[in-house]
Amino acid sequence: MAEQFSSEMNTLSLSETMAEQQVSSEMNTLSLSETMISLITSDNVVFKVKPSIAKEMGTVQTFVDESDGKITTVPLHNVSSSELPLIIKYCEKNVAGEINKAFEAEFVKNLDNEEVKDLFLAANYLDTKKLLDFTSQVIADRIENKSVEYVRKYFGIEDTEFLPGEEEKLREELAWSFTGVDKDEDEDEDADGKIDGDKVEDKIE
Known part of the structure; x- marks a missing residue:
């Protein structure tokens, strides 16, 4: 009788221990899932984001995954405090399923060419795929x-040094590529390189 009672007590104790371990594991998982991720920009500004937003940024998520969730502060050496708020906003909209043509047109409406290029580079560094695809399309639309000469200036490419007559010869041989070219002073674009939002919306499919 005593042996049976002792056995039952041991079984009960083991069950309680397993239950406590399970609860502890679940609490740790819950705590980890709720931990905010701190992103430190190249100019030392800290932005805190939810894990669901961090997952949109492949580079950040890799840091977190490789540390088994122990790393909650990630330095972003190639992203400034100018680009990161825009990236976070885009990621939040994407997670919420609220990305559409109207939002994207408004998103870049007031960004000049340099700002769009900086945003593209930041999205590439962070491996934010949807935003990278979008900014790539915006740049393509702006140089279409x-x-x-305009494209050289847009990307900051210095003029190629041709020998006398070489450039003229190339222009003659590739004359087809110079047809249908818009004037550099496009009426849809102002001096800061900003493009009309309605035009962007029309181009984004």
Whole structure:
């Protein structure tokens, strides 16, 4: 009788221990899932984001995964405090399923060419795929049907040094590529390189 009672007590104790371990594990998992991730920009500004937003940024998520969730502060050496709020906003909208043409048109409406390029580079560094695809399309739209000189200026490419007559010869041989080119001073674009939001919305499919 005593042996049976002792056995039952041991079984009960083991069950309680297993239950406590399970609860502890669940609490740790819950705590980890609720932990905010701190992102430190290149100019030392800290932004806190939810794990669901961090997952949108492949580079950040890799840091977290490789540390088994122990790392909650991630330095972003190639992203400034100018670009990160925009990236966070885009990721929040994407997680909420609220990305559409109207939002994207408004999102870049007041960004000049340099700001769009910086946003593209930041999205590439963070491996934010949807935003990277979008900014790539915006850049493509902004240089569509532009002259060689405009594209050079847009990307900061210095003029290639041709020998006398070489450039003229190339222009003659590739004349087809210079047809249908818009004027550099496009009426849809102002001096800061900003493009009309309605035009962006029309181009984004």
